[in-house]
Amino acid sequence: xxxxxxxxxxxSVSEGALVLLRCNYSSSVPPYLFWYVxxxxxxxxxxxxxxxxxxxxxxxxxxxxxxxxxxxxFHLTKPSAHMSDAAEYFCAVSEASGTYKYIFGTGTRLKVLx
Amino acid sequence: xxxxxxxxxxEVTEMGQEVTLRCKPISGHNSLFWYRQTMMRGLExxxxxxxxxxxxxxxxxxxxxxxxxxxxxxxTLKIQPSEPxxxxxxxxxxxxxxxxxxxxxxxxxxxxxx
Numbered sequence: 053x054x055x056x057x058x059x060x061x062x063x064s065v066s067e068g069a070l071v072l073l074r075c076n077y078s079s080s081v082p083p084y085l086f087w088y089v090x091x092x093x094x095x096x097x098x099x100x101x102x103x104x105x106x107x108x109x110x111x112x113x114x115x116x117x118x119x120x121x122x123x124x125x126f127h128l129t130k131p132s133a134h135m136s137d138a139a140e141y142f143c144a145v146s147e148a149s150g151t152y153k154y155i156f157g158t159g160t161r162l163k164v165l166x
Numbered sequence: 167x168x169x170x171x172x173x174x175x176x177e178v179t180e181m182g183q184e185v186t187l188r189c190k191p192i193s194g195h196n197s198l199f200w201y202r203q204t205m206m207r208g209l210e211x212x213x214x215x216x217x218x219x220x221x222x223x224x225x226x227x228x229x230x231x232x233x234x235x236x237x238x239x240x241x242t243l244k245i246q247p248s249e250p251x252x253x254x255x256x257x258x259x260x261x262x263x264x265x266x267x268x269x270x271x272x273x274x275x276x277x278x279x280x
Contacts, residue, residue, distance in 0.1 A: 086268075095170070095257055095271030142209070152197065152221070154269065156209040 058157035071130040075143030172272035184246040189258030
């Protein structure tokens with residue numbers, strides 16, 4: 053069975069500071085990993101995904117994430133936060149062997165302070 | 167492409183009434199998902215269609231919930247009769263494959279059952 057844990061339901065950072073949103077997963081088979089972002093009153097949008105290959109994945113809006121198999125982690129980072137980054141972020145996992153079932157984390161709401 | 171289109175965006179109804187939510191997936195996408203989002207339970211997969219055929223409806227909470235996909239460009243989620251605990255945001259998402267591909271979400275339908 054797969055699961056996703058996002059540490060911290062709320063994270064606050066100052067504008068210009070590093071953003072670090074944590075995601076740990078559990079999977080008995082090689083996973084595909086995703087980060088989605090949800091802005092108020094909108095659906096989720098893909099930030100980035102890891103399937104195979106390079107473990108450091110770059111996404112939109114300057115975000116990136118690194119797949120660390122030994123730590124079963126897929127943390128999301130951005131070097132410098134912008135006010136427009138304020139949103140809710142969801143980590144998700146699916147089985148690399150092929151499944152439609154994405155397991156979403158409970159989300160982390162990012163607040164950016166001026 | 168206009169993306170995944172959902173209607174209505176907001177629905178307020180009284181307990182016992184029938185509710186129908188509609189979704190138009192992205193043209194060419196052969197997989198369609200209905201999710202429900204609540205504060206308590208996060209994002210829950212309700213039902214998954216592949217090539218217009220329901221593959222997994224194990225997430226549908228009760229017999230009061232039903233979903234159809236009569237063709238590749240239209241799906242409905244119906245709740246009859248509705249109850250206050252059905253209040254949530256319902257998302258439709260589509261993808262080109264049933265796994266490992268990006269889910270494109272609609273903006274959601276916010277349902278309030280009084």
